[in-house]
Amino acid sequence: MLPVDVILWIVLGVVVLVSGVTVAVVVSRRRAAELERRRREELPAAPSAPTPTAPEAPAAEAPSGTIAPTPAAPTTEEPEQAGTRMARLRRRLAGSNNVLAQALLGLISSDRLDADTWDDFEATLIGSDLGVGPTTELVDTLRRELSIDGVADPTRAREVLHRELVRITDPTLDRALNLDAADGLPAVILVVGVNGTGKTTTVGKLARLLVAEGRTVLLGAADTFRAAAAEQLQTWGDRVGVETVRGAEGADPASVAFEAVDAGVEKGVDVVLIDTAGRLHNKSNLMDELGKIRRVISKRAPITECLLLLDATTGQNGLIQARVFNEVTDVTGIVLSKLDGSAKGGIVVQVQRELGVPVKFVGLGEGADDLAPFTADGFVDGLLGE
Structure with a gap:
């Protein structure tokens, strides 16, 4: 029979051996699990199954003997007619600080028409880009027409001014667009x-x-x-x-x-x-x-x-x-x-x-x-x- 101390060493050695084997097994399993987890993470995700959709309904057909409606054409703007445009111009000129307009209205609102008034009026007209020739022509005519009554009668003074302005602006000129081309040509x-x-x-x-x-x-x-x-x-x-x-x-x-x-x-x-x-x-x-x-x-x-x-x-x-x-x-x-x-x-x-x-x-x-x-x-x- 073996001595007791020998038996104790043998038991201790077996215990140590079993413990080491157990630890190795556990570590091996954990490492295998970790490797499997990493492998799965690196794989591409499996495509998800497509969501079933309802079949598209067929387009409604026009009843026999009729024509299916076509899509509406894009809408376009309706331009303003020419007749109302000049009315807007008159309103804008009347309310503007146009140099020529101010000079004309200043003349017929003067208390008296002396030499200084006419000189100032003439200078203002030239400054309004009317030109020396048209300015001299207009001033000479107005001085002659208004020499008797002056601007004492505002209505007559305005009528004279209106008539002479229209005349030098020349209403006889043909201002219509020439849209008459040869046959078949625009x-x-x-x-x-x-x-x-x-x-x-x-x-x-x-x-x-x-x-x-x-x-x-x-x-x-x-x-x-x-x-x-x-x-x-x-x-x-x-x-x-x-x-x-x-x-x-x-x-x-x-x-x-x-x-x-x-x-x-x-x-x-x-x-x-x-x-x-x-x-x-x-x-x-x-x-x-x-x-x-x-x-x-x-x-x-x-x-x-x-x-x-x-x-x-x-x-x-x-x-x-x-x-x-x-x-x-x-x-x-x-x-x-x-x-x-x-x-x-x-x-x-x-x-x-x-x-x-x-x-x-x-x-x-x-x-x-x-x-x-x-x-x-x-x-x-x-x-x-x-």
Whole structure:
């Protein structure tokens, strides 16, 4: 029989061995579990089963013998008629600080008409861009007409002033747009002017005015130098359902203008309106390009109108611009923007005298329909607050 101390050492060794095996097993199991957990986390998630959807109901068919309704066309704006526009101009001129209007109203409200009054009146008229010739003519006539009664009779004084103003504004000029083209060809209107006068906006407003008169219109975006010009013009056209022909940025303006006129001929529209890039009147290369646009367009259809846009606030500088443009493009009519408000007003008379062409339209403000056909009577009524 083994000694007791030997037996104790053997038992102790067995206990230690069993404990070590147990710990190893537990650690091994935990490590295996940890590895399995990590493996599962690294696997991609299984796709979820698609949610069943109800089958799409078949489109309702129109009863036999009928036509299914088509989607409604996008609505377009209804431009304001021309008749109410000049009435708004008269109201704006009457309530403005227009230099010419103030001078005229100051004259007929004077207590007496002495030499100093007439001298001040004459100086103010010249300062309103009326020009020396028209000013001298108007003052001489008024002094003669009002020499007896003066302004003691305000009604008669106003009548004389109204009559003479209408006369020098020349109501005999034909201010209607020439829309008479050859058979099968549209009227072609070219709009020109210097930078910053608002040609693209004016072309859009003119399109609205023509649409309001029942004309079919096509727009040509021949301003290919200003990145937003074509987009701006198309927006104007879309608002009244008018198509716009445009080219790539930097394209040849004459080519785009020709394509617009060609499209107008093919579609049988009444009027093609061509917007051109603004150009300084003293840049000969740009003015030559304008001449090229005219020549290229004329190969497809005659230009019936060339409208020069002038800023009414530019005064004598506007007249210099007008002379140069007229030499290059044979201007047939003037569009005066910014005539309401602080514009001097006399530019209307002077530009007509200088160029021998009429003012045909005037800008009234920033609204979409703030462009009105010009009339001598309406203009004078506005100046005199009538």
